[in-house]
Amino acid sequence: MFKQFTENISGHQAYLLFSLAIFLVFFIVVSIVLFRIRKPHVDHMSQLPLSDNQIDSTNS
Amino acid sequence: MQPEKFYYDNKIVRNFGIATVIWGIIGMTVGLIAAIQLFHPGANMNNQYTTFGRIRPLHTNAVIFAFVGNAIFMGVYYSLQRLLKARMFSDALSKIHFWGWQLIIVSAVITLPLGLTTSHEYAELEWPIDIAITIIWVVFGINMFGTIFKRRERHLYVAIWFYIATFVTIAVLHIVNSFELPVSAFKSYMVYAGVQDALVQWWYGHNAVAFFLTTPYLGMMYYFLPKMANRPVYSYKLSILHFWALIFIYIWAGPHHLLYTTLPGWAQSLGVAFSIMLIAPSWGGMINGLLTLRGAWDKVRDDVILKFMVVALTAYGMATFEGPMLSLKQVNSIAHFSDWIIAHVHVGALGWNGFLTFGILYWLIPRIYKTELFSKKLASFHFWIGTLGIIFYAVPMYWAGFTQSLMLKEFTPEGMLKYPNFLETTLQILPMHIMRSVGGAMYLLGVIVMAYNLTKTALQGNLLADEPAQAMPLEPLHAVAREASWHRRLERKPIQLMIAALVVILIGTFIELMPTLTISSNIPTIASVKPYTSLELQGRDLYIREGCSNCHSQTVRPFRSETERYGEYSKAGEFVYDHPFLWGSKRTGPDLAREGSKYGNAWHYNHLMDPRLMSPGSIMPGYDWLLTQPLDTTTTKAKINAMRTLGVPYPVGYENQANADLDKQAKAIAADLAKDHIKVKSNKEVIAIIAYLQRLGMDIKANKTANK
Incomplete structure (x- = not known):
């Protein structure tokens, strides 16, 4: 079935490959960023909606 | 250091809440009336102001910008204050934002039933209202960023990123899709024509779904769902991935609204490819939301x-x-x-x-x-x-x-x-x-x-x-140790975050729009395609006023089932004088791209008076007001001048003889109708719209005849 889709856009494979490349590059960059984020920071951020009336004494 | 005392503004949240409920009921009621007309055309109460073509845009505008719009502001004003531990920047700006937005909606409720429309879907409002929207949007932006600047929480939670992306992208979309040349106080022509206009419109239309109906709601989901379930979001890292991937990919997908049209094939393919990729971030977000309810x-x-x-x-x-x-x-x-x-x-x-x-x-x-x-x-x-x-x-x-x-x-x-x-x-x-x-x-x-x-x-x-x-x-920033991760630093820099989001959405925008807007070989010209006559141009504006394009497309796709039914498939060069394009997005009735000379003038006259006379069972409303209302020809000169400014090759000085030409063509149509025992004065609106309908697709047909 997939062959049918690619054949139907024949002559435009370059655009498919180009868009796939952009997607992959973007995805990889964001993934690297994500792996570099430290856990305490993630915990702090995800607690933000739940702590809007608590006073955070270490407000940095 | 002592904690600071301050107050959250709940009143503005409440006001937007009331507005969303009231406009929701109004918008959905209008939708229901429109829906009933699709099996019982008499539900328009035989009134031009409540007929489908005019109230369908009212329904879509009311639910998108009034119901959803006010809900967005309610959610943003509630969550932003609490996530930033600060009151909104300015109570005055909050009030201006609230009342300004309601005034814009009221102006839509008045102008759309009057038939004052650009015909661009979800951007129907005419140019003065477009300017008002821009001003109020900027007020919202100042209020939001003002709040962000005086915050008491260093890092911006992911919900706020979604709000920032919403603000900046809607601004870009609204401005680019509102390049109109005013003809009068409530009439304008789109600067782009044909294929280019279609591409800009659906780049806008698709991303209005993305950045008005989706990103602000995802921001609200990331704030309110953890509150409701009383547990943090399933994965904060996934939400970051969700954010960047979604705003990056969404902006490319617009051309999927124009498949099989005359839009260049490469743009269609690009639109399809990115649309498929959109599953990944969208489902990432959905899964993140549902898994927040784990346990x-x-x-x-x-x-x-x-x-x-x-x-x-x-x-x-x-x-x-x-x-x-x-x-x-x-x-x-x-x-x-x-x-x-x-x-x-x-x-x-x-x-x-x-x-x-x-x-x-x-x-x-x-x-x-x-x-x-x-x-x-x-x-x-x-x-x-x-x-x-x-x-x-x-x-x-x-x-x-x-x-x-x-x-x-x-x-x-x-x-x-x-x-x-x-x-x-x-x-x-x-x-x-x-x-x-x-x-x-x-x-x-x-x-x-x-x-x-x-x-x-x-x-x-x-x-x-x-x-x-x-x-x-x-604490002042110098007292804080330099943070290791640049993304973490970005999370406390709202302006940089906004610029990063802007750059991300502009990449797709430029790659897709620029070639079609600038390279002329993407739109091959056809020698036999000529500008509309002054009467046809007036008729076309009536077609826009009545919202005919809400039910009739004007583009034949290259399928045998369509070329057999309607005639030759559409070519890009046929639309070069179409400011705006009128391809439509729905066929409640048949396509009209090749309507010219398919039926006689008398058929159109009777059909417009009462469609059921010519097509028993038809669900098209009657347009008997077109038969009695005189055509406003005082605008002809301004319209010809505006079209020439936009590049339509009317000869210099034509504007002065345009109305004489118009009269001549109108009289010929009235005389033809008289042969079929239809007595109608040549100055009625119906004559102009018949002239326009009879012109549709004729350039190509004329070409064929000439080449034989």
């Missing part, structure tokens, strides 16, 4: 608010899976122009936007009124009748879409169209249209019950207009 699923059984949220997320998941599927060319060839698309958008609008809004209202109103919800039973009733309403709406529309599309494509063994008369396929789906309006009415009933329930809740409580809170002030 809390027992609560979903009792808590009606969580029920609304679960259905909202499920509808989001269904709509964002279906969207990429619809962008596959094979699927699109069946679904496009059909009721399938109506089903698709309503799963999103009723399920995702509607139910998320209701969930937040039920959660938020009792909190700011310091009381309990008046009736959980009524809320539960709302949930069930709303859910059933969505099903009763969507299922018949899917059914109608498949049925009609397949009928239109069916050939007999002899190779003839099995249903050569378009109307046959329409009559087949009328029962589905009736059921759809029942579903819509059920959904609307639920909203009315909610309005009652929330009003009672508010009456039994007291609005805590200024909610006291306290937080530590931010």
